[in-house]
Amino acid sequence: MVVIFGLAVGSFLNVIILRFDELKTIWKVRSHCLKCKKEIRWYDLIPFLSYFVLGAKCRYCKKPISYQYPIVEGLTALLFACIYYHYGLTWQALLLAIIASILVVISIYDMLHYEVPDILSYLGILFALGFVFVKLYSASSLNWESIIPYGYAILAAGGFLGFLVIISKEKWMGAGDILLGILMGILLGMPNVLTALFVAFISGSLIGLILIAGRKKTIKDAVPFGPFLVLGTLVALFWGEKLINYYFGIF
Ligand SMILES: [Zn+2]
Known part of the structure; x- marks a missing residue:
């Protein structure tokens, strides 16, 4: 559960990194492909896994997706697991x-x-x-x-x-x-x-x-x-x- 939570938070952190300079729009804009601007469907927004299921390419325009996404998500999940291991739910x-x-x-x-x-x-x-x-x-x-x-x-x-x-x-x-x-x-x-x-x-x-x-x-x-x-x-x-x-x- 902690790892899954970590993946989800990591996914959100990617959005923050990407849109740091326009933070106010985070809540308004739906996730979309940076290349073809097409909105990404919910089943393609599964943290970490979607990147591999899609073969690191956009489903529509087939342009590559940055490996930054799975790395940040995986890293955040790993850190959350370490924190849980050392500190429990405190x-x-x-x-x-x-x-x-x-x-x-x-x-x-x-x-x-x-x-x-x-x-x-x-x-x-x-x-x-x-x-x-x-x-x-x-x-x-x-x-x-x-x-x-x-x-x-x-x-x-x-x-x-x-x-x-x-x-x-x-x-x-x-x-x-x-x-x-x-x-x-x-x-x-x-x-x-x-x-x-x-x-x-x-x-x-x-x-x-x-x-x-x-x-x-x-x-x-x-x-x-x-x-x-x-x-x-x-x-x-x-x-x-x-x-x-x-x-x-x-x-
Ligand atoms: Zn695209």
């Missing part, structure tokens, strides 16, 4: 599902447009604050002392990314990534936010090198970093403690 899980959805939109939007809309980061920060509040409250440890690690985490992630933005004059990293760093700090706290940054930089460098080696990019090209920050955040969120224990277990 308020924390609900808040995380919202945050994960926002992070999916941020990643794909960043890949498509090389920028992260601030409004998405602010929304994420708002829900991350809610998540931490509920988390501390339900563990009856809502006090100044338990908030401090989150303060350090915000300073560490926001400060570090901000430092890279300044010394690279926004070439390696955009100002929008600082907001994303603040979101990460609030969501993960210390020391987990460091795991997230570590995973983000390792995966970002690896993919960057692979793209350069495959001559898809040169060293001067920009690779959007938002998706890697999001990847690091999710890995740290679900497996952060395990990774830290494993890491220190090596020594």
Whole structure:
């Protein structure tokens, strides 16, 4: 049920990514083929499955459908399953599902447009604050002392990314990534936010090198970093403690 719900939400996120700049029309316009403008029938709107049933082509004009659709839907379903596995059906899980959805939109939007809309980061920060509040409250440890690690985490992630933005004059990293760093700090706290940054930089460098080696990019090209920050955040969120224990277990 959680996976099916995730697929449905992912399908909606695709619409948000696509029509972000004309959000007001989402409720009015029925889903239609971008190429031939023909309205898509309900039986062709089944998240994830329809893409494969239709052979990645529009039923009417046979023009290709972007693989972004099944990827976003499948990814959202996978994330919802992970959240359910780790948090069950709780308020924390609900808040995380919202945050994960926002992070999916941020990643794909960043890949498509090389920028992260601030409004998405602010929304994420708002829900991350809610998540931490509920988390501390339900563990009856809502006090100044338990908030401090989150303060350090915000300073560490926001400060570090901000430092890279300044010394690279926004070439390696955009100002929008600082907001994303603040979101990460609030969501993960210390020391987990460091795991997230570590995973983000390792995966970002690896993919960057692979793209350069495959001559898809040169060293001067920009690779959007938002998706890697999001990847690091999710890995740290679900497996952060395990990774830290494993890491220190090596020594
Ligand atoms: Zn069409």
